[in-house]
Amino acid sequence: MAAVAFDEMTAFAGAATSPDDVREAYGQLKNWLDTTPADHFNTRRSQAELLFRRIGITFAVYGDNESTERLIPFDIIPRVITKPEWGFLERGLKQRVTAINMFLKDIYGAQECIKAGIIPADLVYKNAHYRMEMRSFRVPHDLYVHIAGIDIVRTGENDFFVLEDNARIPSGVSYMLENREVMLRLFPDLFSRHRVAPVENYPDALLATLRSLAPATATRDPTVVLLTPGRYNSAFYEHSFLADKLGVELVEAGDLFTKDDVVYMRTTEGPRRVDVIYRRLDDDFLDPLVFRPDSMLGVPGIMNAYERGSVTLANAVGTGIADDKAVYSYMPEIVKFFTGEEPILHNVPTYRCREKEAFSYVMDNLSELVVKEVNGSGGYGMLVGPHATKREIEEFAKRLRHAPDGFIAQPTLSLSTCPTFVASGVAPRHVDLRPFVLCGADEIRIVPGGLTRVALKEGSLVVNSSQGGGTKDTWVLDA
Amino acid sequence: MLSRTADNLYWLSRYVERAEFVARILDAAHRLASLPTSYGGGETNEWASALASAGDPEVFKPHYDGVNAATVCDFLAFSPHNPSSIRSCIESARENARSVRTALTTEMWDTINGAWLELRSYEKKDLDRDAFTRFLDWVKGISLTFDGSAYRTMLRNDTYWFTRLGTAIERADNTARILDVKYKILLPDTEKIGGSLDYFQWTTILREVSAFNAYHWVYRESVKPLLVADLLILNRQMPRSFANCYGVLVEHLDLIADAYGRRGASQRLASNLLARLESEEIDRVFASGLHEFVIAFIGENNKVGAAIAEQYLG
Numbered sequence: 001m002a003a004v005a006f007d008e009m010t011a012f013a014g015a016a017t018s019p020d021d022v023r024e025a026y027g028q029l030k031n032w033l034d035t036t037p038a039d040h041f042n043t044r045r046s047q048a049e050l051l052f053r054r055i056g057i058t059f060a061v062y063g064d065n066e067s068t069e070r071l072i073p074f075d076i077i078p079r080v081i082t083k084p085e086w087g088f089l090e091r092g093l094k095q096r097v098t099a100i101n102m103f104l105k106d107i108y109g110a111q112e113c114i115k116a117g118i119i120p121a122d123l124v125y126k127n128a129h130y131r132m133e134m135r136s137f138r139v140p141h142d143l144y145v146h147i148a149g150i151d152i153v154r155t156g157e158n159d160f161f162v163l164e165d166n167a168r169i170p171s172g173v174s175y176m177l178e179n180r181e182v183m184l185r186l187f188p189d190l191f192s193r194h195r196v197a198p199v200e201n202y203p204d205a206l207l208a209t210l211r212s213l214a215p216a217t218a219t220r221d222p223t224v225v226l227l228t229p230g231r232y233n234s235a236f237y238e239h240s241f242l243a244d245k246l247g248v249e250l251v252e253a254g255d256l257f258t259k260d261d262v263v264y265m266r267t268t269e270g271p272r273r274v275d276v277i278y279r280r281l282d283d284d285f286l287d288p289l290v291f292r293p294d295s296m297l298g299v300p301g302i303m304n305a306y307e308r309g310s311v312t313l314a315n316a317v318g319t320g321i322a323d324d325k326a327v328y329s330y331m332p333e334i335v336k337f338f339t340g341e342e343p344i345l346h347n348v349p350t351y352r353c354r355e356k357e358a359f360s361y362v363m364d365n366l367s368e369l370v371v372k373e374v375n376g377s378g379g380y381g382m383l384v385g386p387h388a389t390k391r392e393i394e395e396f397a398k399r400l401r402h403a404p405d406g407f408i409a410q411p412t413l414s415l416s417t418c419p420t421f422v423a424s425g426v427a428p429r430h431v432d433l434r435p436f437v438l439c440g441a442d443e444i445r446i447v448p449g450g451l452t453r454v455a456l457k458e459g460s461l462v463v464n465s466s467q468g469g470g471t472k473d474t475w476v477l478d479a
Numbered sequence: 480m481l482s483r484t485a486d487n488l489y490w491l492s493r494y495v496e497r498a499e500f501v502a503r504i505l506d507a508a509h510r511l512a513s514l515p516t517s518y519g520g521g522e523t524n525e526w527a528s529a530l531a532s533a534g535d536p537e538v539f540k541p542h543y544d545g546v547n548a549a550t551v552c553d554f555l556a557f558s559p560h561n562p563s564s565i566r567s568c569i570e571s572a573r574e575n576a577r578s579v580r581t582a583l584t585t586e587m588w589d590t591i592n593g594a595w596l597e598l599r600s601y602e603k604k605d606l607d608r609d610a611f612t613r614f615l616d617w618v619k620g621i622s623l624t625f626d627g628s629a630y631r632t633m634l635r636n637d638t639y640w641f642t643r644l645g646t647a648i649e650r651a652d653n654t655a656r657i658l659d660v661k662y663k664i665l666l667p668d669t670e671k672i673g674g675s676l677d678y679f680q681w682t683t684i685l686r687e688v689s690a691f692n693a694y695h696w697v698y699r700e701s702v703k704p705l706l707v708a709d710l711l712i713l714n715r716q717m718p719r720s721f722a723n724c725y726g727v728l729v730e731h732l733d734l735i736a737d738a739y740g741r742r743g744a745s746q747r748l749a750s751n752l753l754a755r756l757e758s759e760e761i762d763r764v765f766a767s768g769l770h771e772f773v774i775a776f777i778g779e780n781n782k783v784g785a786a787i788a789e790q791y792l793g
Contacts (some may be wrong), residue, residue: 075727231574249481249484250480255482266481268641268792269739
């Protein structure tokens, strides 16, 4: 059980020797928190909420009929990351995403890592996210994951762990950008007291990345589009926000069609050829001729065009395998095998329930572990042992016994906390961090910052927005 | 531009225009209904006529017991069953706007999204007459702000032109619907000079198209049915007249055709119709049958709408 969490402002809150203990990076912020009256925070917070509501930043919660559009709670106290900390993360992220791309190229190609026994063959071949279709051709520049969101948690001064590799269609970057805009409007003075690295160039970096991926058949000015499942998707706001910032068309499947293995969009001036598709649509729905035949969201024939190399999909099809939580547990070996280097960023120790020994350990220690479905996301279908009731644990044990292959378990990490403005005032709350890594044909780009998610409920470790989490602006200090 | 984007812009504008139209119909109906019977008010069938102008009586029937102020106001303003109620219009406008946020300016989005958020404060409340009037004023304000922000902030390219097309087609249809319901009171055999029961009916029509003051500026005469019809149908100065709506349509369809380097059925149909409206005279319209003329116009306007959809929005 998490005893005392590392607080990013005061180091160890519980063990602080004096109330003035504060980490250097948080000096100005602590001063600001101490000298600002609480009602000022309240005013600013309601202004922030009004801004978000007016701009229309909402997300949909699945299974929630009452209100299809909700606001993700925004916390007005920023989270601060120092320049050296960021430098370390950046190096680790580049290494990890490079390795993920090499791994994907390998499992859809020569399969050296399986032959070398780095990862069990059945974990790859029997994986629902492994796409046989991808075996038959090479993707442009051998790059599969172009946009990755790597979830990072912190447990101490120098202890950072990768919690998840989001290699399919990671979302949340619009919050990184809008949170900063709102903070700049609400607290200009605070920015004048800190040197905060800007994030506003993310859309430019993304566009440069996408353009670099254009197929050889494209002109020097390739046509890039963003493919959304539509406005009922929970991340639709982000899709339209990004399309606007990128200056590219936001298309739905019905706007696209294929002819002679080329993808076109329907415009008021007739069909226009499409070169790069930044798709925010899962593999399963992309092409009803290849994947789910009942998909109304997909474009018939798009996979043929993709295989013929007339269009680039970002991310590539079949990257979900690198997103899988069972594959995740092999990531340290994967990084080492492909880059020849020691992994810079560590994994959270992970028990694979598919392995007999690990399984019995997990069954014996359910009340202390976090158990996750290997294909789950969004904080659904997981058990947080220390916070679960006896009954919940028993229910979960049943599912686990029924399909051990489908689960992994991790020790309950004591996630770091950051000062957060809650009903009772300013109090520490657990956070994680999702930086966004862009892999272009030319270079890897990482904008200094990311999405900080915060579990607003006291003691809660679940930061997902679908489970009552909020967000914060993330400040990477430039000095 | 994506065809779907053009489609959303076009319908966004149509719904905003329609919301204002419904608000004007309700406002005018209230005013007429509150007049003493001797002035044509009270016991008239004003609510049935408002219902016929701005809604579909067949959709209305299964949900209400009778046609009166309360039921018609509820149906036209708030009913989720009525796709043209003010509420449905604002919701549809916002849905369309949400799909094409990237094509809208911040100001336009703020107007629509703000309206949609504020709409909730008017729902499910028993609005008294004063509050209902404030509600109608608020609705009219939305379309003014929307149109104003489109005019003041949009780039002058096809995104702007398609919003103009939506507004013009919808306006033409709305004006025609009023005439379709009320043509009888404009016919010559009911004409009496000044102060008749019908006088207030005629002025109601003018209010419905926000032309009560304009009429006097244009004709410098007391209100006469022939001139009311002329103002609504043939007068190019009148923003909501058939002729002006077609002037706007032809202008923007031509801009689109020039930009895309291609003309099609919508340009041809619209300019033919405009030419006919320009060479028409109101006496001839009355002689050959006002109602037939209006019905024919509604049909042709629909054809132009279908041609626009076929050519650009599909």
